Amino acid sequence: MNEQVTFQKINLEIEGMTCAACSARIEKVIGKMAGVHEIAVNLPLGRAALVLDASTELKGKIIERMEQLGYSARSFEEASDSRQSIVGLGTKLVISALLTLPLLWAMVRHYTITSGIWIPDLFLEPWFQLLLATPVQFVIGAPFYFNAWKAVKSKSANMDVLIVLSTTCAYLYSHYMTMHMLRSGGADPHAVYYETSAMIITVVLLGKWLEASAKERSMKTVHQLRRLSPQTVTVIRNEKQTETISIKDVCIGDSLLILTGEVVPADGRVIRGRSNVDEAFITGESVPVEKRQYDRLIGGSVNRDETITMQVTALGPQTALGKMIRLMEDAQASKTEIGRYVDRIAAVFVPAVLMLALLTLCMWSLWLTPGDFKGALFKAIAVLVIACPCALGLATPTSILVGTSRALESGILFKEGKYVEQLQQIDIILMDKTGTLTHGTPRVTDIITDSGQEHRLLRMLAAAENGIEHPYAKAIMKEAARRGFQVKETSSSQALTGLGVTARVDKHEIHIGSRAFMSQTEISTQKFSQVAEQLERQGKTILFAAVDGVPAGVIALMDTLKSSTPQAIRRLKKMGIVVAMVTGDHRKTANAIADKAGITAIYAEMQPQDKVHLVRMLQQKGRRVAMVGDGVNDAPALAAADIGIAVGTGSEIAKDAADVNLLHSDLGGVADAMVMSRKTMRNIRQNLLFALMYNVLAIPLAFMGLMTPWIAGTAMALSSVSVVANASRLQKASWRN
Structure with missing residues (x-):
């Protein structure tokens, strides 16, 4: 039996790097150490992101080896201001x-x-x-x-x-x-x-x-995120007494008092009170969200109205804010494929420059101008200075740094820099329906059952769905609460992802789900098929219900399209990208929603494994596929796609599986991310072209003695500054196409 290998990620701050040759040297040497699986050194940030064996204590050895190479390294948390x-x-x-x-x-x-x-x-x-x-x-x-x-x-x-x-x-x-x-x-x-x-x-x-x-x-966006967490908080002791303590002394489970205007210091849930909370900086949603008892609170959000009491559920790096900061830092420290290619060039550049300078000295002093050692020396000095690969090393990581920071300001979080490069290669985007194209908050519109059985059926279905974290389950529970029903609890509910739910309620076996679910459990849907088709043509989602294996009725739910969806689809199509909808709903329902969204390619009645198969089939045909989703059932397809994009209102599992997270629910963020990716890669190509053209043109001038050393030094420095200035233009770039 093979022992499972676990990994750990660490970030190190490195001092002493001056050019791309330094970062390439560190990657080459440290990358060969046993237990080091990946290393990406970011020159502008002076940072290294490493993936190591979790079972070994490598950190100290890596820092020691870096010091032997001539660089000082320390944990990112210990880095100086x-x-x-x-x-x-x-x-x-x-x-x-x-x-x-x-x-x-x-x-x-x-x-x-x-x-x-x-x-x-x-x-x-x-x-x-x-x-x-x-x-x-x-x-x-x-x-x-x-x-x-x-x-x-x-x-x-x-x-x-x-x-x-x-x-x-x-x-x-x-x-x-x-x-x-x-x-x-x-x-x-x-x-x-x-x-x-x-x-x-x-x-x-x-x-x-x-x-x-x-x-x-x-880095101002990351700095702003770090400053969102307050340094002191008010903790409640013994249910009554309050005490002001440092955020470092707070423990999970503590009760904190959040006054009007105060920042929520950690993730948690409301245990007393009711207030509107501004989550704009975290989620991008400009309208404050009402929070009641048991509702989730995100660290970094601002309490706008009334005093509330919260219970802490996560602290520091484990909070949503902490994870966002870590992912942002990982994205800025990681490398694109084009960046690694440039590093391979830079690694041999300096030795080549030294040889070229020596050749210049010999040719001018021994052949072209014999006896004029002073003139030959200063021509060689000019070659040494002008050929430094600083601009080449800065070209890629500086653009990634600025681009990802600017994207975060727009509510788009790239987990790694390489995803910026890969996103602009996408030619087809698959979009989930519920929660992605639509708001993901469906409501029950119709309950079709035998005469006089509507209330009984709704009570039983609500009990079966109690505790299930699916939007359809929540909609049924909400409808039961609206009608004033007391919903029973059951510990026997079992959800089959993408299909339905089975449960035992009052000694009855309950099934509720899609046609495919009923077919799988060998329960006929014929009795209610005609009315179900009529409701589906109206764009409603149909769930079939059965009690003790006997068809009992259908539940119709309606989920409205997000107002931003049609415009986002038009923008993506304008960019030449094929947009397709993938959903577990019946084709008639899917057609109705797709028609409103402006989507013509539809894949309906898709179970989670079907979505994965679709992604792989398209990839085998040479397509570059992105998947956009929000639910647990989308996670496998998000992971399988070339780029997975999770919508901000989605599940944590979907966010973990995705490569890009939208911090808000606006689907326009997908188009914004695509434009950002294209503009960033265009900016990188401009930087590389400038850096290479600079060396190609300047080195011959220095070799021929047409450039004095101080002018060569000025040109070398200005080339680096020009690359940085060009990358900085992304800070004011518009993502609207």
Whole structure:
């Protein structure tokens, strides 16, 4: 018997990564460790998402191995405040810029066109330039040396290696010339290039600061979610006494007092009181929801009207808010297939650049301009700097980061970044009917049975459905309550997913369900088939009932179409996507609903396994299939589809099985998610095109000596900034097509 393998997911914050070569190196080394099944390193976020054997204690070993590679790692929960790191980076940038500015001012003497600009004599002194450049090179630039040394020790090469090699060459050459001039008593400002090393470090810092600021803006949605939970709560002790305590001291089962205007601190249920609760930030529903006794409360929602008492059922990561934050972080830390392909390119890019720089130095100093070592050296430095693959490494993860954050603001939660890439490939969407196309709150419209038996039948059916979590069961229970019936409890009810319910009530065996259910239990539906067909043509759902194996009647239920459904279907069709409805209802009912929704492809009388078979059949024909659903019976098809999309009002099982969760019930979110996916992938392709074109065009210019090192450094930094800026456009993108 094979032992079942269980997995655990962990997130680590990584410091010290500077380019795509770093993330690729970490993935390659850590991915080979025993017990590590998956690893995805996100460069812009500085984070790694890992899937490990749950039976092993790998976390400490992984952190130790990362430190051996030259990076510091820690649990994501222990990570430092990003705002603090941005402020620190900004301070370094300002100091570096102030020290570099006089060097840039003096640099104008290098060019004929600007040689007439007045320059203070002090700025032209080589010893003064040495005084300014040294702290930039070795104090502000110390992290570059530190990271480069760790990279070399781990037998890898990254952006820091390129930065250190290029700036050190420029600094040491200028230092040598300065010492020579001091000994000879001369001073030639044209002989030193301190501005090159200082400018490269300053510009790289500028790029890092802009990237960090863009990341912080993109993470604002997650930060807002984290701030939704209050730090203190009012707990009720001994039924009467109240006490204010920290949210960290709250336990499951505690009773909390939620005053008007306060935020619900955890998931739970109402045990006393009645109030309207605003769940807009969690579910996207703008209208407050009335909450009564036993109703569910979501942590992060706001109590608008009256004071209520709640009992805590989930805390921290186990709450709906906690799960949403974790899924959002996983989505931003995960990688797309195109991102992994780029990382494979970047992994060999830095060694190739080093070889190209060496070739440039040799060709110019030995062949093209023999004897001009200074000119050859600075051409090689320009190649080192300009060819850094920073923009290439940022192209994909930055767009995923911004796109998924923007999607969450619109009520769309992608569980992993790869689903953003896969969704735009979908060409057919299968949609469940009840709760997806419709509101999912059907009401009983007709009870057809033998004369004088209507009340008796409804009581028995309500007892059979008591405790069943299906919309049809709730509708029957609600109808019985509306008529003032006392519903009996029974422990013998058994629900068959997608078919019906069997139960024993007052020593009678009750069956209620679809035609297929009755056929499976060998109960005839002939007696009520004619009236059932008439009701189905009106768009009503029919449930057949039998008592002790004898047909007893039919229950007709009506579920209204969501107002957003027809427009959402039109938008999807406009995008060239085939939309089909899959439902367990009879074809006549399905046709009536589909006609109102604007859907022509209909798959009716589908049981859960039939939906899975349909998904796989379409996939075998080469179709890329998405499934949209909300119920337990949709979960298998959601998992089998290329992309599963769960509607916000659906069951937890459906949400767990899906790849994308809509936090609201508006079906327009499906079309929004599709537009978001397409725009994000278009943005990624733009970034990659820009990054590759930049290297293809810039490297030959540097090789030919048409680009000085400081200009190469500026271009390199601006290329990264341009990629980040282009990705940031997604923050203001409209998902309406």
